[in-house]
Amino acid sequence: MAISLVITVILILVASLGGLLFGASIIFDQSLNDPDVLVHPAISGNDMIITIYEGGRVTELAQISLEIEGYAPVVQNVPGGATEIVYVGIASQVTGTRAVGVRGIFTDGSMKILKIIDFKFT
């Protein structure tokens, strides 16, 4: 009797854990498969280019804030359908290794960090 009880408890625990992991993997996959906006920043000489790829809210993206560690954020408007936003001259004084963040500002006023990555400017 006691053994059956223990087995039942173990089965319930395993099932719960499996369900939890399954749920987590769905959430994880959904976040990957349906990003709000997929972007990628890159250094190009003294400029920085933000490439906008795709995502569930790409049509709602109104502005992008580019944030380089140690420097003030710089916001630029995103024209409808734009696939590249160029920050001219923004890296002219930037050297060394710094974190770079790209924040999206959407038409409803909400904001979301779209990308954080470390860059070696020199």
Next chain:
Amino acid sequence: MKNITLSSIVIIGILLLFLAASGCITTQDDPKLEPVSEEYYAEMDAALYPYMQSVDEQMKDITASVWNAARELDGVPKKGQAVNLALLKLKSEIPLAYDVERIDEHNILTAIAGELNTSLQVGDEIITNQYTEEDFRAAGSQCIVSTHTEFQTGNQGIKVSAPIYDAEGNFDGTLQVILDGTYLFSGPAEELRTTYGYTVWVAQENGVVIYDEDAYEIGSNLLEPNAAYTPSFMAAANDILENESGHTSYIFYTIDWHKISQTNAVWSTLVPGYGPTWRVILIDNVPPRHELIEPSVTPEELKAFVMNAYVYAQTKGKTAALAAFNDPNGEFIDGELYIFAFETDGTILGLPYQPVLIGTNSWFAEDPSGVKYVQRMIARAQQGGGYVLYLAPNPSAGYSTELKLSYVIPIDNQWFIGAGLYEHTAPISHTVSVDWQTRNELIKQVRTMRYLAAVEGIPAVTEMIMDPTSSFQREGLYPFAITGNGTILAFANNPAIVGTNQLGTLNSYGMSFAREGISLGKSGGGLMYTLAWDSGKQKEVFVLDYVEPAGNDTYFASYMILE
């Protein structure tokens, strides 16, 4: 029962005959060896001689420099400015040197002139190639040359060591130089290939291969079982290891590993110092040069191909993306294009045509000129991505070395992906003429600038860079100095840009030579290719650039034009 057994044997025999006839079973030594004339071997010997001579001269210069530097350090305290300067000077004399180390009598590192990203620190014990006073006594007045070794830094190569004595003449430790063993052989080998149409491989007398055009063969042992070795190759290898010189023929795979054919070889023996002897084997198994092929993919198409894979990796996740990239029949194979993937520590994550390499670390991988191309790709990825140039064997062109243009992009801080195309029409693609002696002079020039800066100060060196009559100027080399913020301090070839900031200057591949060069200097220095503006020719030219940090956030560099 006996009849059943007999019929089974007959049926199996027929099946085997059928399989053999269909080509599913081949003997390893097919085709048969054809006789080779003495005149043919004599021609090969005539090509081997100058090759042996150039390797021998390099080793003689290196061992003489190490021995002389050790004598200058006799009686000098184990650490301090005098030792540091001596190590820098020695490194400037040996372009093949990765690291120059002063080690005490207990094998503890007391000073080093090496790559800044080396894991070695003063105070560490040197555990590879420990030599005692007795070893040096046995060597007499020769340097000890190590066997091919993987060192603590991760670099592979050869170590040349000489003893140092204190003021009373007692053994006081050693001076050691870690050499790029591959470039010792590959530089003159390129000349051998272009001049005579032969190539070489080199083995220690214990059977360990220390040089081969196929870098993955380096470190293998001829005396150990290997499925790729044909019976005639094993017989030839034994002959080579047992005799100081001779000639032979064997059946082996062609360089593309697709078929087997007869390879003819002549060999001789080189004694590089006290230690192992090297068998240098010259072979005629070299694919013929192929016709110029127009590139089938443009750099823009290459970038778009990688961007497509970037979106896939970001939306599907790392595991699914790597599975797709590593599928040789998958959607990320397009003609000559495929996606490769690396961790930012150099570990290979994706190579669809060489799955056996996945999981291995390629941080120290070098191209035939000594450019650490994986490190260059990582540096480019850490700028957000872009194009990288290096030399690589082209499988669709008989594995001849060509200029490869890759585009890389980081997925996150841990890994990046890329793809490459062969720049078939680039001037250096077919003539691959990174002249090894000029390349060595390039490194010596920059290291001399670094040494002089340590002795006389950086301003004295920048003045010398601007002076076309100064002692370290070399024809065909273009030295310059740049600060860590991108300002050119000296550049005699284009004085107009001295004092200007060059971080924002891009070539037609979107590379900033200033950002790339400073980044390379910050990581300890090294070689890289780029496109640079030639004011004389009024066009961009491919160049090989060498950079070293000079201290005080200043970097010395020089380049040679490759066309």
